[in-house]
Amino acid sequence: MSESKESPDGANFPQEPVKVAYSKTFEIDTLDGFQVLRIKDPQTGDSRDYTLVPKGMDAPENRAVIFTPVRDLSLFSVSFVGYLDALNALDKVKYIENINYIYNPAIIELYEKGSVMESGLYGQWNMEKLILNSPELMMINDFPESSNELNKLLKAGIKVLPIMEWQEQDPLARAEWIKVFGALLDQEEEAQFIFDQIEKDYHKASDEISPDTSGIQVLFSSMYQGVWYMPGGNSYLANLLRDAKGTYAWEHTIETGSLSLSFEEVILTSLKNDVWINPDANSLSELYARDGRYQKFVEELSGGVYQNNKRVNANGGNDYWESGVVRPDLILKDYAKMLYPDAKKGVELFYFQKLN
Template sequence: MNASIKVFSLFILLFIVFSCKKESSKTTENTITSVEHAKGFDLVTEQNQTKIVITTPYPNSKETFSYTLGKNADIKTPINKVVVTSTTHIPVLELLGKEHTLVGFPHTKYISSEKTRALIDNGSVKEIGKEASLNTEILLDLHPDMVIGFSMGKTNKAFTTIEQAGIPVLINGDWLEETPLGRAEWIKVFGALYEENKKADSIFNTIKLNYQEAIKIAQKATTKPTILSGAIMSKDVWNLPAGESFVAQFLKDANLNYLWADTKGKGSLSLSFESVLDKGKEADFWIAPGYFTSKEQMLQSNQHYASFKAFKNDRIYSPALKKGKTGGVLYFELAPTRPDLVLKDIIKITHPELLPNYELTFFEKMP
């Protein structure tokens, strides 16, 4: 499992929790940072010394982690053998052409990419347990140059053991970013580790340009459909994205009327079924109805879902349906790195006339 799988039960957030603070590059006499949209890290050059500063390593963290890069530094770069712990890291390695450097991964069945699955199948990538309980014995035998992990809190026994063995661990907080482009910008961290900064910058700039162009396309829409999201996850509580959340940003950029856009918060809202029915009964589209994969499954859970206009009109779309050959959900793996494709999917669903030749990447109509 990985960070995205952890939030599967709150899948309605689609793109959960995230927002942009750094608007432009900052320069002082001795310090240069090229981070534009992410707020969880800085990539700093001071007197020819490159440093990665992780400012948001885990939720509500008050810690900051700093890693110097180079031949005689905290992390010796360029790295040649790596262990990563989230499927969201796989597309980044592939975009940089570095998937062959991956030697270990926890719960490899969640990896969807055919390219990396081929490396797993031929034994190049070893199974190292689960991210919450890494098999450190197997991991240490792989002798990676470093481990890129994620953490839900301050302590992690496995990471401590790895570091005591002399292998650096970089805590990746990309999943805590608050905007689509903020999360995608973490490719620059990997670029620095592989000394492929220019390539990482170029890839990110292309994704950013594609995203911004998609926003312009959405602005041409002559209608603004209303949007419902989420579903009842447990105890009759309907979870859906708050108005300042990651998904709400996507819906805003797609020129849509998300019915809870004016609510506060960057995470999820927990509402009663009655309140959601009252406000969302006539919504034109239902985007990401929890973990459900069919309308029949939804009705088996709650017959009242049939009361919604989007259900009746067959306008429910989910990214839970597209999976790799071993069951990994493509959205969880690739979407954080390619927000431009997520946005185009939403535009295609709700404003199909604006992207007549575009094929959906992540979403499918609920059968």
């Protein structure tokens, strides 16, 4: 833990900037001896600065301030659970949106004991509960916009911080957001250590995939309300597949989000594939029941269909969306197993399982 942040007399100041190697959506620099966290939205170009002030010290004027270390948090995304779990800081969680969204057994236990409460879904908060039991910091997935509900919370002294990890297209950039959580909790060294190991394991997993086995063709997702949403060529999934040395028919497109395709476009462009990942089904029979035409895709596969539903609890909480955000190394190892099973004999899938 950083002793300088705990010291009310400012000992060991100034604080140090945090090295950011992959992220495009945050920086942690210093100004006047304080760390300044800058959150950036790559879609709009907007940014917000938050000065991190050790508790017990006077805050600089005319700045958005977060006093550190933050002791309790309200989380409006299950992905935030993964970062806190990696830092062994789940005891800092005060609110989650809905317990049925949660996979982490420790959070569920804290909820059952009454230490963690439900806030209600984003924008549909239990205002009385939030104000009476105010968390120090609310974490949300976008820049906060002015609203009557949000203004009430802000007037009650609750600070709001946008967490933009979902805007990152590099898998390691999403993992690197653990450094933001480390800065908020005065656990910078732990966060850096954890990230360094994840980065090392990620590159090792990619390097171990032999060029002789590369080139496996992948199909992603399936139809949803008449549209087949396919990841764009600069998206998170495209970059993950690239690091797994796999290919897919839309890898040369420029989009960072999803492409909106028709069934006909997909079947004409990418009928013959080796592996189908995440068609949003728990079995082949469920997949065929949704649309019998899917069977033709499956018949053309050489490697099978996989869904990221291996770590799902009885209420539907899925660990892929929690720990998976901060552990792209484990996801990449799953991709290697799915794409090259003969080269990965004896390796067990962690987040995915093959559909029968």
